[in-house]
Amino acid sequence: MSFDDEEYAALPEDRRWARKHRAIVDAAATLFLERGYLGTSMDDLATLARISKQTIYKHFGDKESLFIEMVTTIVDEISDPVHEEVLALQDTGDVEADLRDLARRQLAGVMTPRLLALRRLVIGEAGRFPELGRAFYERGPGRTIASLAATFERLGARGELIADDYATAAAHFNWLVMSAAINRAMLLGPGTSWGDLDQQADDGVRAFLAVYGLPD
Amino acid sequence: MSFDDEEYAALPEDRRWARKHRAIVDAAATLFLERGYLGTSMDDLATLARISKQTIYKHFGDKESLFIEMVTTIVDEISDPVHEEVLALQDTGDVEADLRDLARRQLAGVMTPRLLALRRLVIGEAGRFPELGRAFYERGPGRTIASLAATFERLGARGELIADDYATAAAHFNWLVMSAAINRAMLLGPGTSWGDLDQQADDGVRAFLAVYGLPD
Numbered sequence: 245m246s247f248d249d250e251e252y253a254a255l256p257e258d259r260r261w262a263r264k265h266r267a268i269v270d271a272a273a274t275l276f277l278e279r280g281y282l283g284t285s286m287d288d289l290a291t292l293a294r295i296s297k298q299t300i301y302k303h304f305g306d307k308e309s310l311f312i313e314m315v316t317t318i319v320d321e322i323s324d325p326v327h328e329e330v331l332a333l334q335d336t337g338d339v340e341a342d343l344r345d346l347a348r349r350q351l352a353g354v355m356t357p358r359l360l361a362l363r364r365l366v367i368g369e370a371g372r373f374p375e376l377g378r379a380f381y382e383r384g385p386g387r388t389i390a391s392l393a394a395t396f397e398r399l400g401a402r403g404e405l406i407a408d409d410y411a412t413a414a415a416h417f418n419w420l421v422m423s424a425a426i427n428r429a430m431l432l433g434p435g436t437s438w439g440d441l442d443q444q445a446d447d448g449v450r451a452f453l454a455v456y457g458l459p460d
Numbered sequence: 461m462s463f464d465d466e467e468y469a470a471l472p473e474d475r476r477w478a479r480k481h482r483a484i485v486d487a488a489a490t491l492f493l494e495r496g497y498l499g500t501s502m503d504d505l506a507t508l509a510r511i512s513k514q515t516i517y518k519h520f521g522d523k524e525s526l527f528i529e530m531v532t533t534i535v536d537e538i539s540d541p542v543h544e545e546v547l548a549l550q551d552t553g554d555v556e557a558d559l560r561d562l563a564r565r566q567l568a569g570v571m572t573p574r575l576l577a578l579r580r581l582v583i584g585e586a587g588r589f590p591e592l593g594r595a596f597y598e599r600g601p602g603r604t605i606a607s608l609a610a611t612f613e614r615l616g617a618r619g620e621l622i623a624d625d626y627a628t629a630a631a632h633f634n635w636l637v638m639s640a641a642i643n644r645a646m647l648l649g650p651g652t653s654w655g656d657l658d659q660q661a662d663d664g665v666r667a668f669l670a671v672y673g674l675p676d
Contacts, residue, residue, distance in 0.1 A: 361587065367646045368584015371577065374649035381647040412663050415640045423635035423643075430583045430646075431597040433590035447628050455670040 247294060261303075267293045268300055272314040277361045281311060281369050281376065312379040318362055319383040322353040330391040334398045339405070340453060347421040347445035350388070354422055355441060360429050367430070389414045396456070405456050413456050421448035463510060477519075483509045484516055488530040493577045497527060497585050497592065528595040534578055535599040538569040546607040550614045555621070556669060563637040563661035566604070570638055571657060576645050583646070605630045612672070621672050629672050637664035 247267075252260065271293035275284040286307055290297040304310040329346050336342040353359070363380065370377035392414035399405045407413040425438045432438075463483075468476065487509035491500040502523055506513040520526040545562050552558040569575070579596065586593035608630035615621045623629040641654045648654075 363647075364583050364586055367580050370580055370647060370649035374652075377647040377649050381644070385643060385647075409663075416636060416663075416667050419635050419639035419643070420632060423639040424631045426643075427601060427635070427639075428597070431579075431586060431593040431601075433586035433593050436590075447625075447632075451632050451667075451671045455667045 264293075264295055264299070265303070268295060268304070268310070269314050269317050272310055273318060273358070273362075276311060276314060277358070277365060280365065281307075281373060286310075308373065308375060311373075311376055315362065315366065315376065315379045316383055318358060319380055322356065322359055323384055323387060326350050326353060326388055327391055330388065330395050333395050336399075336404075339399065339457070340449070343417075343452070344446055344449045347417075347449045348442050350418075351422055351425060351441050351445045354384075355425055355429060355438070357434060360434065363426075364430060385418060389418050392417055404458070406458065407456050413452075416455065417448070417452045420451050421445050480509075480511055480515070481519070484511060484520070484526070485530050485533050488526055489534060489574070489578075492527060492530060493574070493581060496581065497523075497589060502526075524589065524591060527589075527592055531578065531582065531592065531595045532599050534574060535596055538572065538575055539600055539603060542566050542569060542604055543607055546604065546611050549611050552615075552620075555615065555673070556665070559633075559668070560662055560665045563633075563665045564658050566634075567638055567641060567657050567661045570600075571641055571645065571654070573650060576650065579642075580646060601634060605634050608633055620674070622674065623672050629668075632671065633664070633668045636667050637661050 247264065252263070255263070268289070271289050272284075275288055275292060279288075284307075286297055286300060289310070290300055293300070300310065304313060326346070326349065329349065333339075333342050333346060354363075366377045366380045389411075393410045396405055396407065396413050396417075397410040400407055400410060405413070421444070425441060425444055428436065428438045463480065468479070471479070484505070487505050488500075491504055491508060495504075500523075502513055502516060505526070506516055509516070516526065520529060542562070542565065545565065549555075549558050549562060570579075582593040582596045605627075609626045612621055612623065612629050612633075613626040616623060616626060621629070637660070641657060641660055644652065644654045
């Protein structure tokens with residue numbers, strides 16, 4: 245991407261800003277994930293994004309706001325399609341097959357190296373900068389569990405699931421599918437093997453349906 | 461604790477070393493948790509523990525080995541009684557009541573502020589220093605899940621639980637009970653409310669028994 249060619253100059257204002265925004269967020273992701281939050285300066289960000297520091301400050305405010313924008317962007321890339329799939333599940337004709345499909349995609353999404361690195365970073369900084377972790381939680385697991393709860397309640401009303409408390413059912417689904425792999429990845433670090441993810445997703449769905457599915 | 465009084469001088473060699481060992485590990489816990497791994501120097505550790513740097517190097521090797529010894533000590537303090545309780549469960553007369561008791565203790569243990577801070581620290585460093593997280597994983601969740609699997613297999617042989625795969629059953633028990641609280645605590649940071657922990661433990665046990673318990 246370049247900000248000084250003729251093609252760029254010919255773009256309308258909002259398209260030009262969208263490109264710059266993307267360049268800044270990409271640079272932020274690269275530097276924050278490589279050097280940590282404290283190890284990244286706005287000067288380095290401006291240099292890497294090839295955009296003036298004034299422009300960055302003007303549009304993002306301070307470093308914390310830029311970090312939160314970066315978290316939001318990366319987490320949404322994974323979380324948006326999951327969210328859509330959770331909503332689509334309300335009209336499913338085959339709960340088991342569609343839950344299994346959702347679980348596999350959801351687990352594959354959270355186990356992408358970039359999202360794992362970001363999760364490690366915000367957890368490591370959660371003591372000093374709780375807003376960073378909060379942004380991750382609310383856009384990621386918090387949002388997914390809330391939409392799962394709403395979808396499960398609809399499926400319950402249609403007689404396809406049975407639960408006293410759909411928020412608990414949603415948390416159980418989410419963590420049955422994802423916890424073993426996420427916790428291994430968090431503690432054992434990049435490059436570790438975490439086993440067959442599809443198998444873990446399927447085992448989680450099987451357990452979930454044994455609790456909250458209809459009796460055979 | 462003091463290393464220059466008469467009482468200390470009168471102790472046998474192994475008791476004297478045990479006291480110094482404890483002082484070094486306590487100082488390591490204080491400094492590593494406060495300043496992070498890279499932010500802690502062996503000089504600061506020696507000053508806080510009031511023990512010469514030579515003695516620390518002689519007994520622990522390098523900073524990474526001392527960190528791993530500190531992780532092992534803190535994690536074992538929580539993990540040892542859980543491990544005992546998991547083994548005792550093999551002879552239980554009331555699976556449901558004893559699982560509930562285990563789950564509540566286990567969750568209360570992992571949610572102590574010091575263990576949460578340590579977990580945040582090793583996750584934050586897992587990219588650069590995977591050995592730190594590995595020590596935490598192997599002494600903590602890895603060990604608990606392995607002993608749960610052995611106990612569940614014994615209970616299965618006695619006809620008190622039903623599972624095709626006891627390692628998966630053990631992982632499901634562990635994460636049904638602990639994931640929601642741990643993941644909130646990791647991302648949302650210290651001082652956040654994570655709800656009624658006993659209730660979350662009970663909900664996890666109820667779900668676990670719906671999957672792996674005997675039919676009513």
